[in-house]
Amino acid sequence: MQNYHKLRPINRDELYKLIATARGKEPADFLIKGGTVINVYTGELMVANVAVKGRHIAYLGNDDCMVGENTEVVDAAGQYLCPGYIEPHAHPFQTYNPVTLVEKVMTLGTTTLVCDNLFFFMAMNDEELAKLWQELATLPVKLLWSARLDPQTFSRSRMERFDPQTIKRLLNFVMVRQVGELTDWPSLVAGREQMLDNVITAGRIGKRVEGHAPGASVRTLNALAAGGVSADHESITGEEALRRLRLGMYATLRHSSLRPDLPRLVKELLSEGANFSRVMITTDGVTPPSMRHGFTDAILRLAMQAGLPPVEAYRTATLNPAVYYGMDDELGGIGPGRLADILFLNKLDNPTPVKVMAEGRWVADGGRPLIKLPVPAWQDYHITPVTGTTAGLTPRDLVPKVRETKSTTAFFPLMHLANPVITRQRDMELPVRNGFIDITGQKGLIYAALLNRDGEWVTNGLLSGFADNLEGMACSNTITGDILALGYDPFAMLQAVVRMYDMGGGLVITEKGQNIFELPLPLGGIMSPAPLDELIDRCSTLYEILAKRGHTHYDLLYTLLFLSATHLPEIRLSPGGVISVKDKKILLPTRKLGNNIQL
Ligand SMILES: Nc1ncnc2[nH]cnc12
Numbered sequence: 309m310q311n312y313h314k315l316r317p318i319n320r321d322e323l324y325k326l327i328a329t330a331r332g333k334e335p336a337d338f339l340i341k342g343g344t345v346i347n348v349y350t351g352e353l354m355v356a357n358v359a360v361k362g363r364h365i366a367y368l369g370n371d372d373c374m375v376g377e378n379t380e381v382v383d384a385a386g387q388y389l390c391p392g393y394i395e396p397h398a399h400p401f402q403t404y405n406p407v408t409l410v411e412k413v414m415t416l417g418t419t420t421l422v423c424d425n426l427f428f429f430m431a432m433n434d435e436e437l438a439k440l441w442q443e444l445a446t447l448p449v450k451l452l453w454s455a456r457l458d459p460q461t462f463s464r465s466r467m468e469r470f471d472p473q474t475i476k477r478l479l480n481f482v483m484v485r486q487v488g489e490l491t492d493w494p495s496l497v498a499g500r501e502q503m504l505d506n507v508i509t510a511g512r513i514g515k516r517v518e519g520h521a522p523g524a525s526v527r528t529l530n531a532l533a534a535g536g537v538s539a540d541h542e543s544i545t546g547e548e549a550l551r552r553l554r555l556g557m558y559a560t561l562r563h564s565s566l567r568p569d570l571p572r573l574v575k576e577l578l579s580e581g582a583n584f585s586r587v588m589i590t591t592d593g594v595t596p597p598s599m600r601h602g603f604t605d606a607i608l609r610l611a612m613q614a615g616l617p618p619v620e621a622y623r624t625a626t627l628n629p630a631v632y633y634g635m636d637d638e639l640g641g642i643g644p645g646r647l648a649d650i651l652f653l654n655k656l657d658n659p660t661p662v663k664v665m666a667e668g669r670w671v672a673d674g675g676r677p678l679i680k681l682p683v684p685a686w687q688d689y690h691i692t693p694v695t696g697t698t699a700g701l702t703p704r705d706l707v708p709k710v711r712e713t714k715s716t717t718a719f720f721p722l723m724h725l726a727n728p729v730i731t732r733q734r735d736m737e738l739p740v741r742n743g744f745i746d747i748t749g750q751k752g753l754i755y756a757a758l759l760n761r762d763g764e765w766v767t768n769g770l771l772s773g774f775a776d777n778l779e780g781m782a783c784s785n786t787i788t789g790d791i792l793a794l795g796y797d798p799f800a801m802l803q804a805v806v807r808m809y810d811m812g813g814g815l816v817i818t819e820k821g822q823n824i825f826e827l828p829l830p831l832g833g834i835m836s837p838a839p840l841d842e843l844i845d846r847c848s849t850l851y852e853i854l855a856k857r858g859h860t861h862y863d864l865l866y867t868l869l870f871l872s873a874t875h876l877p878e879i880r881l882s883p884g885g886v887i888s889v890k891d892k893k894i895l896l897p898t899r900k901l902g903n904n905i906q907l
Contacts, residue, residue: 313482314482314637314638315450315452315482315483315635315638315639315647316363316450316638316647316667318362318363318364322362322364325361325362326361326362326364326366326644326645327366329359329361329366329367329374330359330366330367330644332371332373332374334361334374334376335374335375335376335377335378335379336359336360336361336366336367336374336375336376336379337360337361337362337378337379337380337668338358338359338360338379338380338381338382338648338665338668339357339358339359339360339372339374339375339379339380339381339382340357340358340359340360340382340384340389340650341357341372341381341382341383341384341385342355342357342383342384342385343355343356343358343384343385343387343388343389343652344387344388344389344656345358345368345388345389345642346388346389346390346391346618346619346622346642346656347641347642348391348619348622348623348626348627348640348641348642349627349641349643351619351620353388353619353656356368356369356370357369357370357371357372358389358642358650359374360648360650360665360668361668362668363647363648363667363668364644364645364646364647364648364668365642365643365644365645365646365647365648365650366644367644368642368643368644384652387652387653387654387662388652388653388654388655388656389642389650389651389652389653390417390622390626390642390650390651390653390659390661391622391626391627391639391640391641391642391646391649391650391651392417392418392419392420392626392639392647392649392650392651392664392666393417393418393419393420393604393605393608393625393626393651393659394418394419394420394421394422394604394625394626394629394630394633394639394640395413395418395420395421395422395590395591395603395604395625396422396539396560396588396590396629396632396633397422397424397454397489397518397541397560397562397588397590397592398421398422398423398424398590398591398592398593399423399424399426399592399593400421400423400424400451401424401427401834401835402593402594402595402596402865402869403595403596403785403827403829403834403835403836403843403847403865404596404835404836404840404843405686405831405835405836405837406423406444406451407444407447407681407682407683407684408836408837408838408839408840408843409421409840410447410449410451410681411677411681411839411840412599412603412839412840412841413449413603413604414448414449414664414666414671414672414677415664415671415672415675415676415677416602416603416604416605416606416660416661416675417603417604417605417651417659417660417661417664418449418603418604418605419448419449419450419649419664419666420449420450420452420629420639420649421449421450421451421452422452422453422454422485422486422629422633423451423452423453423454424453424454424456424489424593425437425453425454425455425456425478425484426456426459426460427832427834428440428689428691429455429456429469429478430459430466430469430789431689431690431691431832432689432690432691434474434477434478436688436689436690437478437689438481439689440684440689441453441481441483443682443684444684445483446682447681447682448666448667448669448671448679449666449671450483450639451483452483452484452485452633453478453481453483453484453485454484454485454486454487454488454489454518455475455478455479455484455486455487455488456470456487456488456489456491457470457475457487457488457490457492457502457503457506457507458470458490458491458492458495458503460491460492460787460873460874460875461787461788461872461873461874461882461883462874462882462883462884462887462892463788463882463883463884466883467502470502470506471502472502472505472506472509475487475506475509475510476509476513479509479510479513479515480513484515485515485516485633485634485635486510486515486516486517486518486633487506487507487510487515487516487517487518488516488517488518488519488520488537489518489519489520489541490503490517490518490519490520490521490532490537491520491873491875492875493519493520493521493532493537496531496532496535496537497528497531497532497535507535507536510536511536514634516538516539516632516633516634517535517536517537517538518537518538518539518540518541519532519537519539519540519542519557520540520541520542520875521537521540521542522542522544523542523548524540524542524548526551529551529552529555529557530555533555533556533557537557538556538557538558538632539552539557539558539559539560539588539632540552540557540558540559540560541559541560541561541562541590541592542562543559543561543562543569543573544567544569544572544573545572545573545576546572546573546575546576546577546579546580546582547576549561549573549576549577549582549587550577550580550582553582553583553586553587557586558586558587558588558628558632559586559587559588560587560588560589560590561573561574561577561587561588561589561590561611561624562589562590562591562592563589563590563591563592563606563607563610564590564591564592564593564594564598565594565595565597565598565862565863565866566592566593566595566728566729566863566866567592568598570589570607570610570611570614571610571611571613571614572614574610574611574614574615574616575614575615578614578615578616584616584620584623584624584628585623585628586628586632587624587628588624588625588628588629588632589604589607589608589611589624589625590607591603591604591606591607595847595863595865595866596840596843596844596846596847596848596865597844597847597848597851599840599844600844600848602660604625604659605659605660605661606660607625608621608622608624608625608659609657609658609659609660611624612657612659618656618657621659622659626639626640626641627640627641628640647666647667647668648665648666648667648668649665649666649667650664650665651663651664651665652664652665660675662674683837686831686832686837690832691831691832691835692812692830692831692832693811693812693813693830693833694761694784694791694808694809694812694813694830694832694833695809695812696761696762696763696809697809698802698805698806698809700902701759701802701805701901702802703798703799703801703802704744704798705757705759705766705899705901706755706757706759706766706768706793706798706801706802706805707744707745707755707757707768707798708720708744708745708755708768708769708770708896709743709744709745709768709899710740710743710744710745715740716739716740717737717738717739717740718737718738718740718745719735719736719737719738720735720736720737720738720745720770721733721734721735721879721886721888721895721896722734722735722736722753722769722770722771722772723756723769723770723771723772723871723879723880723881723886724771724772724773725771725772725773725774725861725867726773727861728861728862728863728864728866728867729863729866729867729870729876730876730877730878731871731876731877731878731879731880732877732878732879733878733879733888733895734772736770738750738770745770747770747796751776752772752773752776752858753770753771753772753796754770754771754772754774754775754778754794754795754796755768755769755770755771755793755794755795755796755798755801756768756769756770756771756774756792756793756794756871756881757769757792757793757794757801757881758786758788758790758791758792758871758872758881758882758883759790759791759792759793759805759901760790760791760883760898760901761784761789761790761791761833763901764900764901765883765898765899765900765901766898766899766901767881767882767883767884767885767886767896767898767899768886768896768899769881769886769896771794771871774794774859774861774867775854775857775858775859776857776858777796777857777858778794778795778796778817778854778857778858778859779795779796779797779800779801779818779819779820780793780794780795780797780798780799780800780801780802780803780804780817780818780819781793781794781795781801781804781815781816781817781818782794782801782804782805782807782808782815782816782818783808783814783815783816783868784808784813784814784815784829784833784834785814785815785829785833785834785865785868785869786868786869786871786872787869787870787872787873788872788873788882788883789832789833789834790872790883791805791808792868792871792872792881793805795818800818800819800821801818803818803821803823804816804817804818804823807823807826811826811828811830812828812830812833813828813829813830813831813832813833813834814826814827814828814829814830814833814836815827815829815850815868817850817853817854824853825849825850825853827846827847827850847865850864851864874887874889874892875889876889877889877890878890879895882894883898884897884898885897885898
C-alpha cells in the first residue's frame with residue numbers, strides 16, 4: 309500500500325470533473341439547495357447551495373447551474389447542514405467491533421474516527437494489520453488509527469512488539485495519524501530509548517503524539533509538551549484543560565461512560581474565557597449501555613447545554629480535529645474539495661442528524677443505516693474464538709496459595725476497587741487452610757484470578773469493593789487477553805471459565821450451578837459481531853444482574869478490561885503477578901499451571 313498524503317486520493321479525471329462542476333460546466337451528482345450551512349470556517353450560518361461530485365464537495369454558493377439530467381436535487385430549506393463529526397479518540401473494541409461501531413455511529417453523524425490500534429496490533433503481524441486497515445478503508449466512514457507505543461500492561465516480552473522499525477512502518481500509512489495514547493508516558497519523561505526513538509520517528513513522518521496524563525502537574529505537562537505530546541484527553545477540571553491549552557497542547561474534553569466530565573469542563577473553560585479553537589471532544593471508548601444516548605451527537609448536545617454556542621460546539625467535533633490531525637484539506641468543513649460528509653439537522657441545537665451523507669453517498673436516514681457494510685473475514689486476521697480446554701484446572705488454581713503451608717493466617721495485598729477502575733492496596737491478615745487463603749465469611753471479599761490464555765500461569769489475587777454476592781464469573785475481555793475469573797466460590801468460578809471457553813470467549817455469570825448470564829464475544833474474546841443496539845440491551849442486562857449482586861460501580865466492562873492494565877493506580881493483576889503499579893513491584897508472583905488449560 310502506498311503512503312498517499314490524501315486519505316481519499318483523487319485521479320486526474322475526477323479532479324478535472326470536480327473543477328468543471330464548480331465552474332458549472334459539468335452536472336453535479338447532488339445539488340443540496342437552500343440549506344443553512346454551518347460554516348465552521350467563518351462562524352456564519354449561511355443559506356447556500358452545495359454541489360457534490362463523486363466523493364467530494366464541488367461548490368458552495370448561490371448558483372444552481374450545475375443541475376443536469378441525473379443530478380439529484382435535494383431540498384434542504386429549513387435544515388442546517390453540518391460537516392460530518394470526527395471522533396478523535398475511539399477504542400473500537402468495547403464489545404462492539406469497528407464495523408458494528410461504524411454501522412451505528414454513522415447514523416448519528418460521526419463520519420470519521422481516529423481509533424486505538426492496540427487490540428488489533430497485538431493480534432496480528434504488520435502485513436495483516438495493513439491489509440485489515442486497507443479493507444476497512446473501503447467503508448464510507450473513515451477509520452483512521454493511532455499507533456500505540458506500549459502494551460498498557462506490565463510485560464517485557466510484549467514490549468518487543470513496539471520496536472521502532474515496526475512503529476516507523478505503521479506511521480508511513482496515511483490512515484495512521486498519530487502515536488499514542490501514551491499510557492506509558494513515564495517512559496518518555498524518564499528518557500527510555502525506545503520511547504524517545506518512536507516519538508522522534510512520529511515527528512519526522514509528520515504525525516501527532518497523543519498523551520495520557522491523568523492528574524499531571526504543570527511540570528509534568530511541560531515535560532510532555534517538550535517531548536512532543538500535542539494533545540491529551542485526561543483533564544477532569546477546567547483548570548487541568550487550561551494547563552494543557554496554555555502550553556500549546558490541544559485539550560480533548562472527554563465524556564465517556566467511565567469519565568463523563570464534559571459539562572463541567574465546558575462550563576469551567578467558559579467561565580475562564582478560554583479560546584475553544586484548540587479544543588476537541590471525545591466519547592473515548594464509551595461502553596454500550598451509555599450509547600443509548602448517542603455518540604458524538606450526544607456529547608455535542610451536552611456541550612451546548614453547558615453553554616457552548618452551537619457553532620463553537622460543532623467546531624470541536626469537525627474543524628478542530630481536522631486541523632489537529634492535518635486533514636482539514638479533506639475533512640472538517642463544508643467547502644469545495646472536501647469530502648462530502650454532510651449532516652442534515654432539523655434544528656441548530658439538535659446535533660442528531662435526520663439524514664447523513666458520507667463521501668457523496670446517502671448512508672443514513674432517520675437513524676437507520678441505508679447501506680450494508682462489508683465485514684472483514686476476521687479469522688484471516690487471527691481474530692478468532694478463544695480456544696482451549698480446562699481439563700486439569702481445579703478450583704484451587706483460582707485461589708491464592710501461600711508459601712508457608714503450615715501457617716494458619718497470612719498477610720495478603722488485596723485490591724480494593726475505589727471506583728470503576730482505580731484500585732487501592734489493602735494489606736489484610738486472612739485465614740489460611742491447607743496452604744490456601746480462605747475467604748469464607750469475609751464479607752465483600754472475592755477471589756480474582758487472571759488465567760493465562762495459553763494455560764501456562766495464573767495470577768491469584770483478592771478483590772474487595774466489586775460485588776458482595778457474586779458466586780462466579782469469567783470473562784475474556786481483558787487488556788492482556790487473558791481470562792479473568794471472579795467470585796467467592798471457586799467451583800462457580802471454574803464453571804464460568806469452562807462455559808466461557810465453550811462459547812469461544814465472552815462473559816459468563818454462574819450461580820447455584822446455572823450459567824445465568826452469557827455474552828459471547830467470539831471475535832478474539834473481546835468483540836461481538838452482533839449489532840450495537842443488541843449489545844446496548846445485553847450489556848444493560850448484565851449491569852442490572854451485577855447490581856443485584858452488590859456491584860455499585862457504573863462501568864463494569866471497564867472494570868473487567870482494566871483489572872489487568874498497569875496504566876492505572878494502584879495494584880493490579882498482571883502477567884507477572886499481582887503488581888504495585890507505581891514502582892512496578894511484583895507483590896505476589898504468578899503460579900505455573902503446568903499447561904492445565906490445553907490448547
Ligand atoms: N486506555 C484504554 N485502553 C483501552 N480502552 C480504552 N478505553 C478508554 N481508554 C482506554
